[in-house]
Amino acid sequence: MTGNGMDDRPSRAQRGALLPLALAQFICSFAGSNMNVMITDISEDLDTTVQGVQIAITVFLLVMAAFMIPGGKLTVRYGRKRCFITGLIVYGVGALVSAVSPGLGVLILGNSLLEGIGTALLIPPVYILATLYFADLTSRARAFGTISAMAGVGAAAGPLIGGAITSFISWRAAFVFQALIIAVIVLLSRRLVDPLPAEPDRPFDTIGAATSAAGLILIVAGILAADDNAWLMLALLAAGALLLTLFFTMGRAKERAGKEPLLSSAMFRDRTANLGMITQNLQWLILMGVSFTVAAYLQVVRGYGAIESGVIFTFATLGILLSSIGAQRFAERRPQRTLIIAGFAITVVGIGVLILMVDVSPSAWAFSPGLFLIGFGLGGMLTPSVNIVQSAFADELQGEISGLSRSVSNLGSSLGTAIAGTILVAGLSTGAYATAMIALAVVGLLGLGLATFLPRTPAPTGARA
Template sequence: MAPLALAQFVASFAATTMTVSISAIADGLATPVSGVQATITLFTLVMAALMVPGGKLTDVWGRKRCFTAGLAVYGAGALVAALAPGPWVLLLGYSVLEGVGSALMIPPVYVLVTVLFGEVAERARAFAVVSAAGGVGAAAGPLLGGLLTSAFGWRTAFLFQVAVVAAILVAARGLRDPGPSGARGDGPPARFDVPGAVLSGTGLFLVVLGVLRSGWVFVGLGVLVLGAFGWHITRRRDPLCPPELFRDARTVLGLATQVVQWLVLQGAFIVLSVYAQRVRGLDAVGSGLALAPVTAGVLVAAAVADRLARRLPLRRVVRVGFAVTVVGVALLVAPVRHDSGFAAFLPGLLLGTGVGTMLTASVTLVQSAWPPPAQGAVSGVSRAVSNLGSSLGTALAGAAVAATTAGPYASALAVFGGLAVVGFGLALLLPRQPS
């Protein structure tokens, strides 16, 4: 579990450490804050666009080979970002290379957990470990990233990622790999669906780009391309992902709840971080402390996620998580006033607890619905929709906080609270899990 959990840790760290360093990076590279926000959005967008092809590559290359290749690309991207002389090189290292590396290394994490742990309770416990590592990474992003940025500069946060990746590569040498589909005589070797990868990646890219730019033409084009992708996988013998995934109500609704979970978490994270820096004038450390209740909530929830999965139906866990999230976001509207103190950020604990409670449940619900041969595709789609949610959350947050007054921040949080209500409605539709 060590290399798998550490991989999720460093990916989560990369996603959140930039939020408290936005102002420092903008000043250091002489670029506007909106440019740094676009770099963060592109990072999650690249992951969302390439997670499905990355999941398929676990069947073609093998889980361990795909995992280590992703680590190598990710580490190279972190090094490029650390040495970036300008915003475009930062975009290449962070958004492109780290995004591609994450798309290669994260699907094997969830595939290996699923195939190595047969019992649902064991699997939920293993997913809880991965989620907890992600929570620690999310918590370390604002806090450790803020400390490093304040003491040594924002570049050291990327050098820290390089060191962690090197440690993972050493730990991964003893990682067991059951092998790709077809490698053990259980069928022909998997082939990579290049047209499907192009269609899925292009469609996801256009959708998020349209949201980021408020260009509904791009959104419409993206939906059309994704429709063409759906038609394509029904006609191909060895598609990028089996079309049956999108015909199963439990899988579709489970994936939909994942989109909303990450959209609300990442969006609220960005809103609070930018508010703390631009309106409250907090530095990177202060912003990290303001976000600490949210990440602490994720950690607390991850610690008990496996127990909840053993004692309660997974769909009930998801519903409870959304209910707690709605309350947390509603209470968080209070901090975005000039006269509120630091204690007003404490309801973020409820937001983090609510989302953290259902992350493990949603992943276990979707992954456990399919046999081992389909795990590569399921993992890729699951990680793609999660990163799509993060991309949409970042894009919506950036559009909502374009002004510098306090009003837009409260309105933005209210929007994410409404989306959490939509997620609760989706959770109510989840069918009963078969015994």
């Protein structure tokens, strides 16, 4: 099931495989942002606060990030298709639990934990299978373009779809919607073929998995604690950094002893792939940070409902769609480095426009130009960033790099929600909106600077592995 470099059209088998993979990425990204417009409804129904809902959203994104690396490794041991299907089922159960949750605790169990773990199991196979099914750079770029577009559209359209369902039915129905989409994906996945055999005897680094997960959790928990206790924040951040350092140290020790760690040090030897992963992290940090900031501001400060807030986000969705659709043509004419640089530049401009327009105009439409530019900029660089990373490694390392790459991206999502949410909770009515957006603009400028260090012409697929 490999692509033909001389034929621009994917085979029927490739199209059949790409559909469930792209839909899976869509629904997982949708889950990460659709709750943003349900903040008021959920907090009133479950008798909790805006901060409580923010914690549920952040924990979901954090669980994905924390368990994505182990999830990628398990694909090698149990097979990519089996992990994909298992992840879908766990996710579906979590969605149904969320739909009937009587309180915040059960919502966190269903949405944050079960859906988060399910996503960590099913997302690495999406990118591994896409890499294996589409062998040449052109067809792979097109496949990643489709999947990345669905990821961006899911994140950007989540507020609109979730807002519509919440307004016309209930916020609980949005989780039923997710479960139904999961059921459709499971049916579509029956004909998926795993290109590589499972290796049930492959060792799994359980201690490494626990250490890395705990380190990532403490890092984000430290950011969430920033508005309550500065010393607690520093303690959590230090503990998280210590555990992650321990994780990498133990991994290198295992390799020197001839054993297989959870994450090979080879994953970090490629400078281009490292830069690509950092840009992925910053892209998702900005996307989810903007989504949470604008949604919270619209509902808490402006008093808009879920459907009104969702409609405003349509402009970000439109921007992502347009740039994602043109991603393949852009890639044929411009180096991937140029696309990432341009994407960050447009995104930063969009954030600036969003701040200025909202400050000078009370109209809801003042959000549209900035959100469109942010969506257009992010949509144009999601695909090249993924392609740079995945194509840097050979087939036998796809399980590890897919888990690591998705973990880095989802860590960016959780950091975006945590950072923006922490600033907002500190004072929505005292300029915190502008402060959060300025912080995200600084992140965009950082991404822009780092993207300039990417090579103009990356090495051929797998050549640097």
